[in-house]
Amino acid sequence: MPSAGDDPALIARWRAEFPITDRLIYLNSCSLTPLPVRGAAALEAYAKTWTELGGRAWYQHWVGLLDDLRGDFAGVLGADLDEIALEPAVSAALVSIASSFDYSKRNKVVVADIDFPTDGHTWLALERQGVQVEFVHSPDGVTVPLELFERAVDDRTALVCTGHVYYTSGYIQDVKALADICHRKGAALVVDAYQSIGAIPFDVHASDVDFLVGGTLKWLMGGPGMAFLYARRDRIAGSHPSAIGWWAMRDPFTFDVQHVDLAPNARRFEYGTPAVAAAYTSRAGIELLREIGIATVRSRHMLLSQRLVDGALAQGWNVGCVREAERRTPIVTLRHSDPARVVDALRVQGCIADYRPGLVRLSPHHFNTEAEMDRTLELLAPLRETVPV
Numbered sequence: 277m278p279s280a281g282d283d284p285a286l287i288a289r290w291r292a293e294f295p296i297t298d299r300l301i302y303l304n305s306c307s308l309t310p311l312p313v314r315g316a317a318a319l320e321a322y323a324k325t326w327t328e329l330g331g332r333a334w335y336q337h338w339v340g341l342l343d344d345l346r347g348d349f350a351g352v353l354g355a356d357l358d359e360i361a362l363e364p365a366v367s368a369a370l371v372s373i374a375s376s377f378d379y380s381k382r383n384k385v386v387v388a389d390i391d392f393p394t395d396g397h398t399w400l401a402l403e404r405q406g407v408q409v410e411f412v413h414s415p416d417g418v419t420v421p422l423e424l425f426e427r428a429v430d431d432r433t434a435l436v437c438t439g440h441v442y443y444t445s446g447y448i449q450d451v452k453a454l455a456d457i458c459h460r461k462g463a464a465l466v467v468d469a470y471q472s473i474g475a476i477p478f479d480v481h482a483s484d485v486d487f488l489v490g491g492t493l494k495w496l497m498g499g500p501g502m503a504f505l506y507a508r509r510d511r512i513a514g515s516h517p518s519a520i521g522w523w524a525m526r527d528p529f530t531f532d533v534q535h536v537d538l539a540p541n542a543r544r545f546e547y548g549t550p551a552v553a554a555a556y557t558s559r560a561g562i563e564l565l566r567e568i569g570i571a572t573v574r575s576r577h578m579l580l581s582q583r584l585v586d587g588a589l590a591q592g593w594n595v596g597c598v599r600e601a602e603r604r605t606p607i608v609t610l611r612h613s614d615p616a617r618v619v620d621a622l623r624v625q626g627c628i629a630d631y632r633p634g635l636v637r638l639s640p641h642h643f644n645t646e647a648e649m650d651r652t653l654e655l656l657a658p659l660r661e662t663v664p665v
Contacts, residue, residue: 306639318556354479358541363503369489375519382434418445435464441471446607455484497561501554521547577606587653609635
């Protein structure tokens with residue numbers, strides 16, 4: 277029986293949300309999903325409210341809207357409202373988390389060498405405070421076997437910080453198994469889920485992670501300027517971050533400059549005034565995700581990305597991602613000595629992709645079609661290097 281994701285009428289409706297699809301084959305959603313129609317309408321509503329109400333918008337609309345957004349994130353993650361904080365960026369979220377740890381007895385942090393740079397930079401910046409960062413090294417540049425983390429985590433380890441999904445290979449880590457390793461050895465697990473949330477079904481409570489961060493510009497379709505932080509409830513009370521702002525207070529609107537009275541929930545990790553325009557578009561993107569359904573999104577991703585992987589392999593490309601759709605998100609990477617040239621050549625033909633060092637990166641979303649995958653493969657064929665790199 278065909279799934280909802282195979283219904284041409286539904287696919288046409290989803291594509292109508294993204295006018296860019298009328299002009300381009302857009303395969304760069306892992307960098308930034310295009311602005312959906314409802315996101316543009318949300319920005320207009322934001323501008324109208326600001327124009328008509330000025331400062332009154334804060335109390336009549338925006339403070340409540342921000343709490344609604346925390347609830348939206350909680351729903352996506354399977355979390356509770358009091359476990360969610362709003363952040364300006366994942367980098368800021370990680371810095372706030374890092375500032376909450378006591379490194380006097382456990383000063384080691386474990387990161388994978390194929391993690392996103394921020395996942396390492398956050399703790400490398402604390403080396404002058406005695407923090408030691410140890411990198412586990414991927415044997416293939418694609419995956420990191422769990423036993424490498426098992427070997428690296430010891431009684432000096434404060435935490436492991438790693439991606440739920442690796443940004444260059446799409447490989448989905450077993451974060452529940454990672455959490456088990458960390459907790460058995462007395463360490464915490466901090467997960468960077470920017471590459472995964474909105475692309476695969478996930479439940480933070482079932483995963484048992486301690487902290488998780490992510491944002492809206494990729495699969496959640498909400499654009500830049502808004503991120504989130506999940507703190508497991510039993511970690512909150514004992515966390516005293518020093519990287520904070522006035523929104524981290526129990527009641528920011530007492531405007532008490534002389535005392536730090538942290539919120540009793542995950543808001544204690546927040547900074548200053550959130551970006552309200554980004555909150556509007558974020559809510560619109562999450563609304564669209566709810567309508568489509570994460571299971572349908574996942575099914576579409578597997579179908580479309582596997583068509584790219586299989587076609588690229590048939591052409592003789594050296595594939596830099598996990599080959600099996602069930603083991604990765606829709607991130608598809610192809611090795612090339614000059615990936616920028618390939619991306620430029622695709623762009624001239626109306627296909628938008630991206631690149632990372634040594635890799636052409638293609639990332640379809642639910643609104644793409646199989647015909648677009650086939651056309652992309654046609655465009656890629658003459659760009660392949662004859663000698664694998």
